[in-house]
Every structure is written in structure tokens, then in C-alpha cells.
Amino acid sequence: MLKIMKYSFFDLIRSRWSFVYFGFYFLLGMTLLFLNNDVSKAIITMMNIIVVLTPLIGTIFGVMYYYNSKEFTELLMAQPLKRSTIFLGQYFGLALSLAGSLVLGLGIPFAIYGVVGSAALLSFALLLAVGALLTFIFVALAYNIGLANDNKIKGFGIAILMWLFLAVVYDGIFLISLFVFDDYPIDKFSLIASTLNPIDLSRILIILELDISVLLGYTGAVFQQFFGTSLGMIASFGLLFTWVALPIGLIVRQAKRKDF
Amino acid sequence: MIRVEGLKKSFGKLxxxxxxxxxxxxxGIFVILGPNGSGKTTLIKSVLGMVVPNAGNISIDNQPILxxxxxxxxxxxxxQIANFPSNLSVSELLKLVKELRDKPTRDQELIALFGLEPFLDKKLGNLSGGTKQKVNLMLTFMFNSPLVILDEPTSGxxxxxxLHLKExxxxxxENGKTVLITTHIMSFVEEIADEIVFLLDGKIYFKGSIQELQQMTGQVDFEHAIAAILRREHA
Known part of the structure; x- marks a missing residue:
């Protein structure tokens, strides 16, 4: 698996898009830090961008890479390799290169700014970790969509809809349901609902760390109340890792049964 | 030796x-023929384990392979289609495939044969279709495996x-290997095939030499013999 991963990784980090992606985060980091001059504000702005953008990029790159490397996958299939080896190798190669663009793109400006040793280091590290986890989650989801749909256009459509649903529509439905069921105790419902969406989960995790209760929102508040800050963070981290593990398991399962 | 028994595969209702x-x-050289959609590629891919059959067994040298x-x-x-990761160079791809197999290769000889030296450092995405097919051929023939499977090797x-391909x-x-080929180019078949396997509607319709096929259909010309089978079946 490591060989496939290595080649996918090198194939990707030399592509133009990895540079564009890296450059975007680099410029974003630079602008926010040096124009704002306030690290925690910069981190909040970055969080708002990261929780929406990394899933989007992970989704698009995930399906795109899956469909583009189809013939290469067939070539690998004729080699003495297990199917899970091929797909997990490609998946990790892609997810690592995207996560790398994010971590380096934002990490370099922060290092220049001098975040190392400052109080914001932990928040910043958490931000990068969440961004990387979201990348792993959404690339895995996108890979599953690719494996399930041989039709490129359909696969792309479903992937974008998935992103739109989790990043935008989900919150809308959530808010509406809060209004509608105003008279009922809905703590448990909202708690569960927020764990079912990795984007919400990431947002809560970062805000819990930053300890800005104004930004917590309803779910976050329930979360904090239920778990307390530190346990809440551990719980949400654990849930995010589950969100990575489940789709990866599904990739292996789908890969075993598919015809090429 | 390849043995296929009771192999069934359907895609949806088909x-x-x-x-x-x-x-x-x-x-020997075995050519698998058949009209479009007769299951040639599916059969080959089943042998390679790329298609998961619904039922049946396949064994190579008495070892079950499913x-x-x-x-x-x-x-x-x-x-059939040679498409490689576009950001890797030819030599990097070569290195990858060599690493995956870890067997002695004769890549240098094939690079010289197909004149691929000028392309070794070029990225695969920038190669023409024909050059890609040559790279594809090099990757296939560089190992000394007892079974060779070629899906439409002549394209592009x-x-x-x-000429090199035929050689x-x-x-x-001559090295005693088994070569399995699918193609639509009849002159190519006539030139190289020892035996023909004709697929029709998911079954083996005919298996034997070109002469036997000509006798069976009463046609002297090979291309007409094939056409005769198809006409008889679809009349």
C-alpha cells in the first residue's frame, strides 16, 4: 500500500492544483494575520473558511481523482496487488497531499508571524488538525461516491450535493426544526444531530477550544453543557475519527465487490 | 492451462x-473473437479478477484463482485503453510497475525496440495515443510471465x-507461453492465431483452428467465415 500511496502522493503534489490550493491558504494566512494583527480573530475567520472549504475541496478532488485514475487503477489491478491495497493507497496519497497543502499553506504564515510559543499555538494546531480530519473524511466520502457510481456526471453531482447538504442545508434544517419543536425538550435531538455532521462537529470542537460561548450556538451550548469543555473536546475528536474510519471501511467493502 | 467452468456474469439485467x-x-496463441458486447473483455477480466463473476470457477494450472x-x-x-497518471514520467511509471512485481525485466530492450528513449522523461499526460500504447506494450512485455493477455493490442x-508487436x-x-488476445482486426488474427475462440451471446460458439472454422462454415475466406456465423445466428 505504501508504494501506491507514495506514487499517488508524488503524482498529486506536482499537479498545478496542489500548488493553487497551497497558495490559496498561504495568501489567506498571510492576509488574515498581517492585516488583522489579532491571532484569535484570525483563527476564527480561518475556522469559518476551513470548515466549509476543506470539505468542498476534499469532495471535488476526491471524485475527480477517482474518475481520472480509473484506467491506472485497472492497470494496477492486473498486478499482484489486493484491491484494498490499491484503493487505500490512492486514498491516503490524495488525502495526505491535500492535508499537506492545508497544513503547510497555513502553517508557514503562522510560523513567520511567530505563533510558536504563543498562547494561540494550541488553538492553531487544533485548527489544522480539524482541517486535516475534514479532508480525510470528505475525500473518503467522495471516493465512496465514485466507487458507487460509474457515471462520472452522476458521481460529481451526488458529491456536490452531499457537500451542499452537510455544509449548508443541514444547518438550515436544524434551525427550522429548533423553531418548530420549540415547545419540546430537544437537547438530545440536537446533540445527536450535531454529531451526525462532521462539519458541525468540527465547528463545535474549535469553538470549545477557543472558549467563545457567544459563537457556540445552540448545539455547541448543549454540547458544552452535556460534556463540559474538555470531555466535549475529547468526545468530538473521537467522533471525528469515527467519521474518518467508517467511510474508509466502506471503501474497502465496496472495492471488494466492484467490477472493473 | 486455464480452465473456466460454468462462468456466469450479468450486469443488471444484461x-x-x-x-x-x-x-x-x-x-500457443489464442484469439478471442466475437461481436461487440459478446463478453470478450468480461471473460478476460474475470480471469484477471477484475470482474467478480456471479457463479462459476476459474483455475489456472489447477489453482482456483477467484x-x-x-x-x-x-x-x-x-x-484496452492506455491512460496513466498524467503527472508521472514514463520512467517513473516503469519504476513503479517494476517495484510492484520485483521480477527481472527486459525493459531496456523494449524501450529500444519501440524507440521510447526520447520520451522517458516526458510526462505521461503529454504523450500521443500511439506512444502511450507503446508504453503500455512495454509494461506488458517486459516481464517473462507464462500467460500473456492482450486486450485490443493493435489500437493506435x-x-x-x-510489426514489432507481431514479432x-x-x-x-516460441518460448512456450500462452497468449490470449482479443481483437477486431481480422488480418491480424489470420496472421498470428493458432486457435480461435468465438464468443456469441455469452457462450463459446466455436473453438478451433482457422481451417476448422472455414470447413464448418463452407467459406474459403476467413473474414467471410466469421461473417457467415454472425449472419446465421442473427438471421
């Missing part, structure tokens, strides 16, 4: 292979590369 039995002896993967180290396969090749296939046969 049955592609229907209880197919086939025995391919060791040594759900296995190590056996593929003894098969050289040329896929210039006449010189085509390579004949050389493989």
Missing part, C-alpha cells in the same frame, strides 16, 4: 456470460510498431 465453459491448453491476488504476478496484461499503433507475440509463443 447477461454477458452465460454458463461459459472453456479450456485453454498451455502454449478472490486470490498473488497469481496475477504470473500474468502479463495489456489493458503505427505500422512499424505493429513479440510470436517470440512469446
Amino acid at each position: 447477461t454477458v456470460l452465460d454458463n461459459l465453459d472453456l479450456k485453454i491448453e498451455k502454449g 478472490k486470490e491476488w498473488q497469481y496475477r504476478g504470473n500474468i502479463d496484461y495489456l489493458p 499503433l503505427d505500422p512499424i510498431a505493429m 513479440l507475440i510470436r517470440a512469446e509463443k
Whole structure:
């Protein structure tokens, strides 16, 4: 698996898009830090961008890479390799290169700014970790969509809809349901609902760390109340890792049964 | 030797292979023919484990191969469409495939044969279709495996590369290997085939030499013999 991963990784980090992606985060980091001059504000702005953008990029790159490397996958299939080896190798190669663009793109400006040793280091590290986890989650989801749909256009459509649903529509439905069921105790419902969406989960995790209760929102508040800050963070981290593990398991399962 | 027993495969409602039995002896050039959609590629891909059959057994040298993967180290396969990761160079791809198999190769000889030296450092995304097919051929023939499977090997090749391809296939046969080919180019079949396997509606319709086929259909010309089968079946 490591060989496939290595080649996918090198194939990707030399592509133009990895540079564009890296450059975007680099410029974003630079602008926010040096124009704002306030690290925690910069981190909040970055969080708002990261929780929406990394899933989007992970989704698009995930399906795109899956469909583009189809013939290469067939070539690998004729080699003495297990199917899970091929797909997990490609998946990790892609997810690592995207996560790398994010971590380096934002990490370099922060290092220049001098975040190392400052109080914001932990928040910043958490931000990068969440961004990387979201990348792993959404690339895995996108890979599953690719494996399930041989039709490129359909696969792309479903992937974008998935992103739109989790990043935008989900919150809308959530808010509406809060209004509608105003008279009922809905703590448990909202708690569960927020764990079912990795984007919400990431947002809560970062805000819990930053300890800005104004930004917590309803779910976050329930979360904090239920778990307390530190346990809440551990719980949400654990849930995010589950969100990575489940789709990866599904990739292996789908890969075993598919015809090429 | 390849033995296929009761192989069934359908995609949705479409049955592609229907209880197919086939025995391919060791040594020689076997060409799989059949109209479009007759299941040629599906059959080949089942042998390679790329398609998961609904029922049936496949064994190579008396070893069942379904759900296995190590056996593929003894098969050289040329896929129909040659598309490689566009950001890797030819030599990097070569290195990858060599690393995956870890067997002695004759890549240098093939690079010289197909004139690929100027392209070694070029990225695969920038190569023309014919050059890609040459890279594809090099990757296939560089290992010395006892079974060689070629899916439409002639596509996009210039006449010189085509000559080299025929020589390579004949050389493989002389080394006692089994070569399995699908193609639509009848002159190519006439020139190289020892035996023909004709697929129709997911079953083996005919298996034997070109002469036998001509006798069976009463046609002197090979192309007409094939056409006669198709007309008889679809009349």
C-alpha cells in the first residue's frame, strides 16, 4: 500500500492544483494575520473558511481523482496487488497531499508571524488538525461516491450535493426544526444531530477550544453543557475519527465487490 | 492451462456470460473473437479478477484463482485503453510497475525496440495515443510471465510498431507461453492465431483452428467465415 500511496502522493503534489490550493491558504494566512494583527480573530475567520472549504475541496478532488485514475487503477489491478491495497493507497496519497497543502499553506504564515510559543499555538494546531480530519473524511466520502457510481456526471453531482447538504442545508434544517419543536425538550435531538455532521462537529470542537460561548450556538451550548469543555473536546475528536474510519471501511467493502 | 467452468456474469439485467465453459491448453496463441458486447473483455477480466463473476470457477494450472491476488504476478496484461497518471514520467511509471512485481525485466530492450528513449522523461499526460500504447506494450512485455493477455493490442499503433508487436507475440509463443488476445482486426488474427475462440451471446460458439472454422462454415475466406456465423445466428 505504501508504494501506491507514495506514487499517488508524488503524482498529486506536482499537479498545478496542489500548488493553487497551497497558495490559496498561504495568501489567506498571510492576509488574515498581517492585516488583522489579532491571532484569535484570525483563527476564527480561518475556522469559518476551513470548515466549509476543506470539505468542498476534499469532495471535488476526491471524485475527480477517482474518475481520472480509473484506467491506472485497472492497470494496477492486473498486478499482484489486493484491491484494498490499491484503493487505500490512492486514498491516503490524495488525502495526505491535500492535508499537506492545508497544513503547510497555513502553517508557514503562522510560523513567520511567530505563533510558536504563543498562547494561540494550541488553538492553531487544533485548527489544522480539524482541517486535516475534514479532508480525510470528505475525500473518503467522495471516493465512496465514485466507487458507487460509474457515471462520472452522476458521481460529481451526488458529491456536490452531499457537500451542499452537510455544509449548508443541514444547518438550515436544524434551525427550522429548533423553531418548530420549540415547545419540546430537544437537547438530545440536537446533540445527536450535531454529531451526525462532521462539519458541525468540527465547528463545535474549535469553538470549545477557543472558549467563545457567544459563537457556540445552540448545539455547541448543549454540547458544552452535556460534556463540559474538555470531555466535549475529547468526545468530538473521537467522533471525528469515527467519521474518518467508517467511510474508509466502506471503501474497502465496496472495492471488494466492484467490477472493473 | 486455464480452465473456466460454468462462468456466469450479468450486469443488471444484461447477461454477458452465460454458463461459459472453456479450456485453454498451455502454449500457443489464442484469439478471442466475437461481436461487440459478446463478453470478450468480461471473460478476460474475470480471469484477471477484475470482474467478480456471479457463479462459476476459474483455475489456472489447477489453482482456483477467484478472490486470490498473488497469481496475477504470473500474468502479463495489456489493458484496452492506455491512460496513466498524467503527472508521472514514463520512467517513473516503469519504476513503479517494476517495484510492484520485483521480477527481472527486459525493459531496456523494449524501450529500444519501440524507440521510447526520447520520451522517458516526458510526462505521461503529454504523450500521443500511439506512444502511450507503446508504453503500455512495454509494461506488458517486459516481464517473462507464462500467460500473456492482450486486450485490443493493435489500437493506435503505427505500422512499424505493429510489426514489432507481431514479432513479440510470436517470440512469446516460441518460448512456450500462452497468449490470449482479443481483437477486431481480422488480418491480424489470420496472421498470428493458432486457435480461435468465438464468443456469441455469452457462450463459446466455436473453438478451433482457422481451417476448422472455414470447413464448418463452407467459406474459403476467413473474414467471410466469421461473417457467415454472425449472419446465421442473427438471421
